[in-house]
Amino acid sequence: MVVLARRIDREADLAPGMELAVRTVSHHFELHGEDLPVLEEVDFRVTPGEFVALLGPSGCGKSTLLRLVAGLEPPRAGELLADGAPIAGPDPSRVVVFQDPTLYPWLTVWDNVALGLEARGLLKTHRGRVDEALRLVGLSGFDKALPQQLSGGMAQRVALARALVNDPRLLILDEPLGKLDSMTRLAMQSELVRLWHTAGYTALLVTHDVEEALFLATRVIVFSERPARIKADVTVDRPYPRHRGDPRLVELRRHLLELLGLAATW
């Protein structure tokens, strides 16, 4: 009885995490009529509720992989499965937060966050969700602000709220903190962990910040230079909340930097 009640409650409030399978996916870019390989036989699985960080050198094709997972582009070869079903296009259960907050400048903060519900015709019945999402990212009271009146960190929080309002089962984060100043960045990292913990979605994060990957993720997948191949798949076996000075994380950090060919900087 108790279990059943919890399940219903969970379905009403939170979407559980999505299972993601990336099966020998390869992808190319067309550049001046030539094929430029960006992904080469990338193959991994993400179990529901995991927080997986994709780590690799800049421009190696990680973001391309996210576009494929989001369904914005089809892969050239291989397949991507969400809960066992092939990803055929974008879906509100898989929401992306980009490096640039890309808020719609002509909409207020509230309307920006409400966009997903509006697009799906759910706004009338779920208005409260918008306020809730804004509260979750600590922006209650900024409903009527316009994006250009916000700082970079606040704008990124709005982008996060805009994603969370849809109850995504997979949150795709494409270097969401990449453009923030280092203090805001550290604060937002803790918030990402908190939000992921409360909502229970699966998270896929692209980053080239080793420390960020270790602070946030349950697993770090390391990619090679372009064309991206999986170099290593490292489990981060530490509980949350984590501490940046944790000796185990420091050890893993050295290991990851080694994999990235940056051991000399340690």
Place this chain on the structure above:
Amino acid sequence: MSVASTRSEVRPAVLFEALSLWPGVLAAGVAWEATAALTLLWPDLEEWVHTGTLAVLQAVLGAAFIVAAVAGPYLGGAVARLRPAAPWLIALAGLAALWQALTAKLMWLPLPFFAPPQALLEAYIDDWARLIDCTVNSVGLLVTGYLVGAFTGFLVGVALGWSRTAAYWGHPVLRLIGPMPATAWLPVAFFAFPSSWSASVFLIALASGTPVAVLTWSGVSAVNSAYYDIARTLGANQRFLVRKVAIPAAMPHVFVGLFMGLCSSFAVLVVAEMLGVKSGLGWYLQWAQGWAAYANMYAALVVMALVCSGLVLLLFLARDRLLAWQKGLVRW
């Protein structure tokens, strides 16, 4: 040293402040009273019926400024807008006096080509009914043509920017016809359409629609593709993307097109009215010139200037409201 000199400069302003007067507006009032006196007291070389009326109007205007200068500080509100305008008001009083002197008083500028201001006043007093009729007809024709053109241009622009098929078929047509001045269609339009009025609506619509179409199109094509990506992952369908992403994002471009279209519609309106339509300000200009009624012509020109700049002002007000998000001045 410098402190002392600043103080002595500031002193008259302080005095006015203590008296609660607007010195600039007061000066404008005095200037208009002086112009009124010049109009009334300096005899005309030729007989003009309304010299006295003009002087009274100028005196009333001057008196209004003086009252505003005295009472304004207590009234505030819209009257306060007179303050920054004071230098212009003074300059206009000077221009009115100069115009008066060069025409009616000294007749250095030849009649009838250069009419004195009282002649314009006479034209308004004697012919106001016809002028109003012409203005109403002109505005009616312009607004009809402009709305048809702007709406069609907007739809065409969105289609061209959104659909590849529409762009494939529409682009060459727009490229061929777009740069051509709409007035070139005039002879064709006047026999192809049942009335000269509908022909003029078509020409004005063409003139205003083309820039709107081109700018809307470029606006829609220039939309940051990340806006679409985000909306698509949030569950937006094509219809939603057009209505809620493409069009609002393109609005700054659209307004440039609307402005350009409005300006070219004025040109087409005047030409169409001069050549075919039997009423309207363009027709009035032509008619007045035909009768050598130059004062009436100037009177119509003034009305036309006011109408055109008023319509542009309306467009800009609409833009400021709709595109308030572009500026940092929005209060919330």
